[in-house]
Amino acid sequence: MKVAFFDRDGTIIEDYPDEKWTGITEPVFLRGAIDTLLQVRQRGYEIIIITNQYLINEGFITWEQYKEIQVKMVNELEKQHVDILAVYYCPHGRNEGCGCCKPETGMMLQALDQYPSIDLKRSFVIGDSVVDMELARRMGMKGFGINVTIPKSHPNIKQVSEVSELLRYI
Ligand SMILES: [Mg+2]
Numbered sequence: 001m002k003v004a005f006f007d008r009d010g011t012i013i014e015d016y017p018d019e020k021w022t023g024i025t026e027p028v029f030l031r032g033a034i035d036t037l038l039q040v041r042q043r044g045y046e047i048i049i050i051t052n053q054y055l056i057n058e059g060f061i062t063w064e065q066y067k068e069i070q071v072k073m074v075n076e077l078e079k080q081h082v083d084i085l086a087v088y089y090c091p092h093g094r095n096e097g098c099g100c101c102k103p104e105t106g107m108m109l110q111a112l113d114q115y116p117s118i119d120l121k122r123s124f125v126i127g128d129s130v131v132d133m134e135l136a137r138r139m140g141m142k143g144f145g146i147n148v149t150i151p152k153s154h155p156n157i158k159q160v161s162e163v164s165e166l167l168r169y170i
């Protein structure tokens with residue numbers, strides 16, 4: 001199967017400076033995100049979300065708070081007929097040296113383990129950070145970076161100016 005790997009914060013929902021996350025309990029969808037997810041599904045992709053949540057172990061938000069935002073987001077997407085195959089998150093702090101914090105490949109390997117029929121060549125990563133694009137590069141996948149400056153050495157990686165722009169390329 002082909003999978004669209006979506007980053008969460010800054011890609012599907014609003015992202016904030018770390019300290020501001022402490023007061024956040026509701027997801028705020030970015031312009032065009034729900035419609036893009038819907039169209040990606042209609043084009044035959046499964047959707048998996050992979051998100052770095054160092055906010056948890058670094059003490060900016062609690063695990064319960066992460067969960068609350070996550071559940072509200074997935075419920076709203078379901079209401080809009082967007083079904084999400086799986087969500088993987090890394091709770092570790094940035095200096096813990098874990099194997100799952102993007103650009104480390106742990107969450108991707110977990111997905112491949114759980115869904116062996118994923119065809120990476122037909123799949124892609126979309127995110128708003130250089131770590132998302134580095135993950136795509138490490139996995140040999142296509143990547144779409146929302147306002148990420150792409151070095152010339154990444155021929156499979158394209159810069160887009162908003163999430164919906166990826167629909168031109170898939
Ligand atoms: Mg992001």
Ligand SMILES: [Zn+2]
Binds near residue numbers: 101
């Ligand atoms: Zn981790």
